[in-house]
């Protein structure tokens with residue numbers, strides 16, 4: 001039995017009703033894509049930069065939200081978090097960020113914002129803006145930490161350091177009203193269980209509010225696909241093997257850490273391996289039994 005709450009439970013308590021994220025592609029890029037640090041992106045990431053299929057990037061932020069709100073209202077959901085998901089959502093001049101963020105926040109149904117970014121793209125200026133938003137809206141920064149092992153970050157083409165991750169968390173802690181959700185990948189090439197647990201222990205010490213766990217999975221059109229097909233990379237073919245380690249990671253975090261995600265997800269048509277990645281709830285069911 002885990003001591004932590006899932007994000008669904010947490011938000012229901014916090015807002016008094018179900019709250020869902022609506023994913024947005026606001027047209028940003030990444031320093032690993034635009035040539036600043038590299039051109040190919042992280043080895044596991046395809047050209048859509050983590051954008052789900054439901055998001056239509058040619059639409060404006062407002063239009064994407066309107067579509068998402070309409071779709072989810074039919075399912076009885078009336079409050080939403082604007083989730084700036086695709087690419088690096090603090091990687092632009094602050095004036096651009098401000099315009100895009102506030103375009104999302106003008107909807108009365110939007111109760112908060114979740115900004116997904118890289119640790120090396122957090123700075124004083126964008127934190128000034130995000131802290132300002134946090135005065136009026138529930139605010140999260142989702143940080144792609146992935147691992148606290150330098151070799152692993154190099155291996156997957158992250159092009160930021162462990163120190164960048166620690167520094168970003170320290171800088172966010174100095175601000176008020178911003179929750180930190182750490183993204184981790186379990187099963188990175190070259191990492192064993194001890195390495196993964198060391199990542200959990202380290203981010204616990206740094207201080208995080210929530211976690212999104214992902215297993216290493218392979219989607220089409222990535223460098224990882226090539227490596228997997230060449231036999232250079234292994235994945236958890238058996239979901240139970242991943243669930244066992246994911247549960248241990250959660251047990252190493254504090255009881256107050258909110259679980260935002262138990263596993264990665266990719267639809268069948270984009271997926272190479274492992275096949276269970278297209279079942280969104282399999283790991284949650286294995287860990288929680290529901």
Ligand code: SF4
Pocket residue numbers: 029030032033040041042045046049050086087088118144
């Ligand atoms: S994982 Fe994130 S930082 Fe890396 S290329 Fe994809 S969107 Fe950019």
